[in-house]
Amino acid sequence: QQQVKQSPQSLIVQKGGIPIINCAYENTAFDYFPWYQQFPGKGPALLIAIRPDVSEKKEGRFTISFNKSAKQFSLHIMDSQPGDSATYFCAASHSGTYKYIFGTGTRLKVLA
Amino acid sequence: NAGVTQTPKFQVLKTGQSMTLQCAQDMNHNSMYWYRQDPGMGLRLIYYSASEGTTDKGEVPNGYNVSRLNKREFSLRLESAAPSQTSVYFCASSDAANQPQHFGDGTRLSIL
Numbered sequence: 001q002q003q004v005k006q007s008p009q010s011l012i013v014q015k016g017g018i019p020i021i022n023c024a025y026e027n028t029a030f031d032y033f034p035w036y037q038q039f040p041g042k043g044p045a046l047l048i049a050i051r052p053d054v055s056e057k058k059e060g061r062f063t064i065s066f067n068k069s070a071k072q073f074s075l076h077i078m079d080s081q082p083g084d085s086a087t088y089f090c091a092a093s094h095s096g097t098y099k100y101i102f103g104t105g106t107r108l109k110v111l112a
Numbered sequence: 113n114a115g116v117t118q119t120p121k122f123q124v125l126k127t128g129q130s131m132t133l134q135c136a137q138d139m140n141h142n143s144m145y146w147y148r149q150d151p152g153m154g155l156r157l158i159y160y161s162a163s164e165g166t167t168d169k170g171e172v173p174n175g176y177n178v179s180r181l182n183k184r185e186f187s188l189r190l191e192s193a194a195p196s197q198t199s200v201y202f203c204a205s206s207d208a209a210n211q212p213q214h215f216g217d218g219t220r221l222s223i224l
Contacts, residue, residue, distance in 0.1 A: 103154055
């Protein structure tokens with residue numbers, strides 16, 4: 001119940017494409033869903049996060065879509081660029097806990 | 113404006129040696145965390161400190177000890193290193209539970 005399942009494991013898109021990364025969870029107590037971006041040799045950096053009172057959140061070219069009934073959330077990257085090539089992690093946590101549960105990561109490559 | 117600083121960046125140990133990984137944050141955060149990152153497994157929580165003076169086990173605490181030295185600093189100790197502890201270790205901090213966590217750039221540890 002504590003797992004967050006992330007797919008796909010890897011993804012290759014052309015510049016300008018819209019990669020979509022999906023995450024699914026079981027624990028209905030989760031109420032905070034961040035996405036992290038990680039470049040090689042660096043730590044994960046918070047990209048965007050959503051709470052379940054909204055179904056979508058946009059920050060620049062990054063959008064989170066949230067489906068509470070399906071217990072799924074997705075990251076969309078609009079007009080993807082080669083500089084977006086990185087590993088992306090979803091995570092989940094709930095009120096009163098200090099523990100994030102991370103997905104296993106998606107390695108994205110955007111071709112020039 | 114360093115954020116979360118980890119030292120050292122790289123280390124090679126022999127089986128049975130001990131080592132302490134250091135972490136310091138300058139964001140006046142109350143909570144700090146230690147994760148390990150292994151290929152295909154995402155980030156897994158080793159220990160965390162909700163506030164100065166407290167520490168708690170995470171998902172994979174065996175073989176590790178931690179010390180919350182003060183509000184800024186949180187160290188991770190391997191008493192008798194084993195090859196299974198070869199990993200990349202990340203420290204993170206947050207203001208409170210269920211809030212954004214900010215990561216350092218990691219310590220890459222190899223145990224021969």
